[in-house]
Amino acid sequence: MKTYKEMTKEELMSLKAELEKMYEDVKGKGLKLNMARGLPSSQQLDMEADFFNTFDSTSEFKSETGLDCRNYGELLGIAEARKLMGDMMGIPADNVIVFGNSSLNIMYDTVCRSMVHGVCGSTPWCKLDKVKFLCPAPGYDRHFAITEQFGIEMINIPMTEDGPDMDLVEKHVNNDAAVKGIWCVPKYSNPQGVVYSKETCERLANLKPAAEDFRIFWDNAYAIHHLYEDNQKELPEIISLCEKAGNPDMVYEFCSTSKVTFPGSGVAALGSSKKNLDYVKSIITIQTIGHDKLNQLRHVRYFKNFDGMKNHMKKHAEILRPKFELVLSRLEEEIGSLGIGSWTKPVGGYFVSFQALNGCAKNIVAKCKEAGVTLTGAGATYPYHKDPDDSNIRIAPTFPPIEELAAALDVFVLCVKLASVEKLLEA
Amino acid sequence: MKTYKEMTKEELMSLKAELEKMYEDVKGKGLKLNMARGLPSSQQLDMEADFFNTFDSTSEFKSETGLDCRNYGELLGIAEARKLMGDMMGIPADNVIVFGNSSLNIMYDTVCRSMVHGVCGSTPWCKLDKVKFLCPAPGYDRHFAITEQFGIEMINIPMTEDGPDMDLVEKHVNNDAAVKGIWCVPKYSNPQGVVYSKETCERLANLKPAAEDFRIFWDNAYAIHHLYEDNQKELPEIISLCEKAGNPDMVYEFCSTSKVTFPGSGVAALGSSKKNLDYVKSIITIQTIGHDKLNQLRHVRYFKNFDGMKNHMKKHAEILRPKFELVLSRLEEEIGSLGIGSWTKPVGGYFVSFQALNGCAKNIVAKCKEAGVTLTGAGATYPYHKDPDDSNIRIAPTFPPIEELAAALDVFVLCVKLASVEKLLEA
Numbered sequence: 024m025k026t027y028k029e030m031t032k033e034e035l036m037s038l039k040a041e042l043e044k045m046y047e048d049v050k051g052k053g054l055k056l057n058m059a060r061g062l063p064s065s066q067q068l069d070m071e072a073d074f075f076n077t078f079d080s081t082s083e084f085k086s087e088t089g090l091d092c093r094n095y096g097e098l099l100g101i102a103e104a105r106k107l108m109g110d111m112m113g114i115p116a117d118n119v120i121v122f123g124n125s126s127l128n129i130m131y132d133t134v135c136r137s138m139v140h141g142v143c144g145s146t147p148w149c150k151l152d153k154v155k156f157l158c159p160a161p162g163y164d165r166h167f168a169i170t171e172q173f174g175i176e177m178i179n180i181p182m183t184e185d186g187p188d189m190d191l192v193e194k195h196v197n198n199d200a201a202v203k204g205i206w207c208v209p210k211y212s213n214p215q216g217v218v219y220s221k222e223t224c225e226r227l228a229n230l231k232p233a234a235e236d237f238r239i240f241w242d243n244a245y246a247i248h249h250l251y252e253d254n255q256k257e258l259p260e261i262i263s264l265c266e267k268a269g270n271p272d273m274v275y276e277f278c279s280t281s282k283v284t285f286p287g288s289g290v291a292a293l294g295s296s297k298k299n300l301d302y303v304k305s306i307i308t309i310q311t312i313g314h315d316k317l318n319q320l321r322h323v324r325y326f327k328n329f330d331g332m333k334n335h336m337k338k339h340a341e342i343l344r345p346k347f348e349l350v351l352s353r354l355e356e357e358i359g360s361l362g363i364g365s366w367t368k369p370v371g372g373y374f375v376s377f378q379a380l381n382g383c384a385k386n387i388v389a390k391c392k393e394a395g396v397t398l399t400g401a402g403a404t405y406p407y408h409k410d411p412d413d414s415n416i417r418i419a420p421t422f423p424p425i426e427e428l429a430a431a432l433d434v435f436v437l438c439v440k441l442a443s444v445e446k447l448l449e450a
Numbered sequence: 451m452k453t454y455k456e457m458t459k460e461e462l463m464s465l466k467a468e469l470e471k472m473y474e475d476v477k478g479k480g481l482k483l484n485m486a487r488g489l490p491s492s493q494q495l496d497m498e499a500d501f502f503n504t505f506d507s508t509s510e511f512k513s514e515t516g517l518d519c520r521n522y523g524e525l526l527g528i529a530e531a532r533k534l535m536g537d538m539m540g541i542p543a544d545n546v547i548v549f550g551n552s553s554l555n556i557m558y559d560t561v562c563r564s565m566v567h568g569v570c571g572s573t574p575w576c577k578l579d580k581v582k583f584l585c586p587a588p589g590y591d592r593h594f595a596i597t598e599q600f601g602i603e604m605i606n607i608p609m610t611e612d613g614p615d616m617d618l619v620e621k622h623v624n625n626d627a628a629v630k631g632i633w634c635v636p637k638y639s640n641p642q643g644v645v646y647s648k649e650t651c652e653r654l655a656n657l658k659p660a661a662e663d664f665r666i667f668w669d670n671a672y673a674i675h676h677l678y679e680d681n682q683k684e685l686p687e688i689i690s691l692c693e694k695a696g697n698p699d700m701v702y703e704f705c706s707t708s709k710v711t712f713p714g715s716g717v718a719a720l721g722s723s724k725k726n727l728d729y730v731k732s733i734i735t736i737q738t739i740g741h742d743k744l745n746q747l748r749h750v751r752y753f754k755n756f757d758g759m760k761n762h763m764k765k766h767a768e769i770l771r772p773k774f775e776l777v778l779s780r781l782e783e784e785i786g787s788l789g790i791g792s793w794t795k796p797v798g799g800y801f802v803s804f805q806a807l808n809g810c811a812k813n814i815v816a817k818c819k820e821a822g823v824t825l826t827g828a829g830a831t832y833p834y835h836k837d838p839d840d841s842n843i844r845i846a847p848t849f850p851p852i853e854e855l856a857a858a859l860d861v862f863v864l865c866v867k868l869a870s871v872e873k874l875l876e877a
Binding site: 060061062065068070072075076078079081082084091092093094095096123124125127128131132135137138140149167169172173285286287288306309310311312313314315316317318402 | 487489490492495498501502503505506508509511518519520522523542550551552554555558559562565566567576580592595596599616638712713733736737738739740741743744745867
């Protein structure tokens, strides 16, 4: 079989006509399908019914330390929740503050705090002429939206199969004191599913930042979100790596149970050094009296311990695995031999990252939308929504039921083919 | 009976010796009592057991509009929760955003947002040379802590029985463009229990602020926290008053169920004009994907409607009323005729405000502490912790069981007497 690039103009014209006819047929179906966001499916959420039986009218609402979780207090979170979230990150409870329902909110507030108050006594970033963040891309659109809202200049860092291009990271961080942060999703990265390699983590830990208030924003959103039991990639624990490298305060780590229990009704946490946490505490003690301790207690009593949480995630994997496998097999069958796209093959996380021919991503997403299939906006995975190659598309297969996912993928591959033919005919 | 001021030096010396002996006896008891913070008692929290039966394994988790509350979405809160919280404030659901568990957190973020991003397009406050807030005092220490943390200059405004001294408020707000806000607890104010009068509210609504980004921070924390069914003071609804006066965007109103259901596990809300809420939404859409909708749904299903919430608060009143009545009767019996203090007689809220002889408050609080009774720190009710007269003490009678409260009040009145004698002997 010929790849599209090997075809003659006439062959492409004929193919185009054929694809257009199919596309018109698809549009006529009035589909309404969504592969845009990394939402758990309702099947994943259904499994949580027991979660609501953790308390009843005879419950003790006391934490391990005897605190009544129904009343005010315990700004850093109850001890057993700090332990559980610490286990998720592979760090001691003392290095954890448990917050509310959203790790994104913790990240936002962490950037905001640095803007207004500085970092452990440094000049507030809003008083500086220029603040820059490194943005491994493609990456998570909501990260980039935070730094954009605060007027922080974002620098694209290409992603490799081992994580961000470390030569570039070192060049920027070690030489430019305006570089104050880097966004990282180190495990099953959004959108590629990349797990940062040991070497990448070690090079990160051994950075020699020009700015003393440089921090790694380590969004460990998919720490335990494996698809396969026997094919999990280990991520080195970054906080101890940094400590060993003489950079004990260089990381903020974020995690949550948003995709373990419930998006919006889970528990989120910050992991960091004692010095960083003491500083954060000194600021947030004015912001709030405390977070939702009943929800913290509910989570701990439900899972009992980290093993309980890991077992629970095996059930999620059983639901998600067939969806990811369907994406990969459909892509392979339909366009594997056509030379019009490549994609990642993640073993965890929530996404597959698709690389179209340069200049085709926007067109593919628009065509899908017209045919009733919503994808993450083209460009969303890059700072300022600007994909320099107009090539990356994030596929989020978790939410739709598998039949709908199959239908959406049919539309997707058709639009990839059609947009690719159009692009090749332009040349 | 003589007042202390009418006593001779000899009489005071003799009284002092007697009181000192009693004080030594009390210290020997090793008490450990707390009247420091406005915490609900565990008896109030016990009443909520049913609250946890709102969901079970067969529950529908759909909001009125069909949204699955277990998943992401609905940044502004589910419709029925916006309605319930709107009813609490006496405003339509459209004027409400439901947030997370803490109205203090909303207030903090509202100030923070104004510092970093401005107010509906105005210059961010952090770019201005000077930002000032009016602080009716005595007032809520955590309000003052927020403005202090952001380096906002706080101006004391004396409180009257009808609310803040409005002549002073008008003078500052209408003439000084650096004045960007005023902290108000308009109903059963913290700590006096004052309800702002109709005239006060109308004068507030009719302010002609020199700054277009001036806002009233209307912390309606005790909106439905009455002690008596037949002795409730009505508070005018401020948002519509401001609208009528041609100042539709001048108020942010805050409320929560922290002292209705659970401190830390309740629901908090912001009420304001459409223009203000649209602006807030445009910022917070980057900060979070949404708040805890299951907790919102839990609250709505438990109370059913605002009447359910009001009925619930009658049970709280039955628990709290005897405590407040004990405070007032003990103060009257023990020092009512001695001329060494005055106090407010609130019909709602969480506090009684005590005015000692000038220069005595710190000494009284220190003496109580030494005898095992913790009070709110003297000065805490003023900006920068500076009570110009060293006179105000906030009494928080809600948390201790009534026997402990009685014991704590015995210590309190003894310390008031002793500190007053010491002060009079100084003269």
